[in-house]
Amino acid sequence: MHIGIDARELVGQRTGVGRYLENLCVEWLKLPPLTPHRFTLYGPASGNISSALGRPFDSNPAEHFHYQSLPGAGGTLWEQFNLASAINRNPPDVLFAPAYSCPLQISIPVVLTIHDISFATHPEWFSWKEGLRRRWITRQSATRAARVIAVSHFTKCELIANFGLPSEQVSVIWSGVNPPLQHETVPPRPLILYVGSIFNRRHIPELVRAFSRVSRRIPSAQLVLVGDNRSHPHQDPIQLAKAAGVRDRVTVKSYISEAELTALYSQAMVFVFLSEYEGFGLPPLEAMAAGIPTVVGDTPVARELYHSASRLVPVNDIPTIANHLITLLENSQARVALLKASKALLDRFTWHRAASETLALLEQAGSL
Numbered sequence: 001m002h003i004g005i006d007a008r009e010l011v012g013q014r015t016g017v018g019r020y021l022e023n024l025c026v027e028w029l030k031l032p033p034l035t036p037h038r039f040t041l042y043g044p045a046s047g048n049i050s051s052a053l054g055r056p057f058d059s060n061p062a063e064h065f066h067y068q069s070l071p072g073a074g075g076t077l078w079e080q081f082n083l084a085s086a087i088n089r090n091p092p093d094v095l096f097a098p099a100y101s102c103p104l105q106i107s108i109p110v111v112l113t114i115h116d117i118s119f120a121t122h123p124e125w126f127s128w129k130e131g132l133r134r135r136w137i138t139r140q141s142a143t144r145a146a147r148v149i150a151v152s153h154f155t156k157c158e159l160i161a162n163f164g165l166p167s168e169q170v171s172v173i174w175s176g177v178n179p180p181l182q183h184e185t186v187p188p189r190p191l192i193l194y195v196g197s198i199f200n201r202r203h204i205p206e207l208v209r210a211f212s213r214v215s216r217r218i219p220s221a222q223l224v225l226v227g228d229n230r231s232h233p234h235q236d237p238i239q240l241a242k243a244a245g246v247r248d249r250v251t252v253k254s255y256i257s258e259a260e261l262t263a264l265y266s267q268a269m270v271f272v273f274l275s276e277y278e279g280f281g282l283p284p285l286e287a288m289a290a291g292i293p294t295v296v297g298d299t300p301v302a303r304e305l306y307h308s309a310s311r312l313v314p315v316n317d318i319p320t321i322a323n324h325l326i327t328l329l330e331n332s333q334a335r336v337a338l339l340k341a342s343k344a345l346l347d348r349f350t351w352h353r354a355a356s357e358t359l360a361l362l363e364q365a366g367s368l
Contacts, residue, residue, distance in 0.1 A: 308341050
């Protein structure tokens with residue numbers, strides 16, 4: 001079977017969707033040489049071999065992967081015209097679209113991954129233009145797709161309720177979690193870590209104010225925020241820290257290397273992720289895999305994924321957030337209990353399973 005992949009999310013600095021696709025490709029690269037599948041990757045990066053896309057193709061033989069470079073910036077117009085034209089000229093059996101939308105004017109089946117529909121359920125988090133674009137293109141793409149992958153049961157329910165998709169069209173496939181990179185063992189310090197793009201729904205102001213309470217109890221505590229700031233209306237974590245009187249204890253990094261992130265994981269005592277809305281919520285699972293106890297917002301998807309392996313807190317309750325952070329910083333037994341629970345939980349989240357289930361869905365759609 002010839003499988004096409006919209007690979008534009010592999011180009012440039014990768015955030016959640018790019019890492020999602022990268023990890024699926026890592027597993028598909030392990031398919032035996034005589035696999036009946038061949039893959040064509042479409043992207044805006046120059047070059048004519050798959051290594052132009054970087055990891056994981058830059059260090060692995062990719063006999064059954066081919067790359068087709070298409071001119072353009074990789075946005076919606078590129079998708080609807082350049083990508084659509086390339087597919088219509090030489091159609092694969094099925095197209096995998098890993099990032100919310102797909103070309104609408106193609107004749108082949110599409111398997112589409114939708115990671116969340118915050119732009120539909122919470123339009124106030126987006127500019128009117130971006131929100132309108134996302135709502136229209138995602139709804140049209142979901143209706144057009146032969147199969148839709150939802151990354152959680154929560155997201156599946158939202159797709160059915162908001163887009164009117166039939167239940168049988170939507171399959172839930174949880175993402176995987178990579179084991180942590182090897183790092184030099186160092187004693188953890190009272191460092192609270194947040195990793196993820198900064199959105200309004202992730203309650204950075206409440207986190208900073210809760211941290212100011214923590215710092216009064218534990219003066220050596222530090223807060224590190226890692227992630228691209230995509231808040232709308234704009235939130236400035238540095239100004240928030242100044243207002244809370246903890247500017248000298250808060251560090252903000254928009255983007256760091258894997259080695260730098262691994263070093264932070266090795267030093268942190270607590271990971272915090274106060275999101276009120278996620279389609280999946282990978283960062284806390286990655287923190288668990290790195291051996292860091294987590295405090296997360298109490299939401300339906302958090303209860304679906306994390307169970308008792310994380311401290312669940314109301315995202316607006318600053319005293320409660322602070323109390324949980326203090327407990328985990330000061331009480332080693334509380335940390336050990338969470339990590340014990342998370343170790344059993346992580347067995348459910350493997351990229352091998354996610355890639356196998358996704359490939360099976362592509363095979364089904366491609367044979368329709």
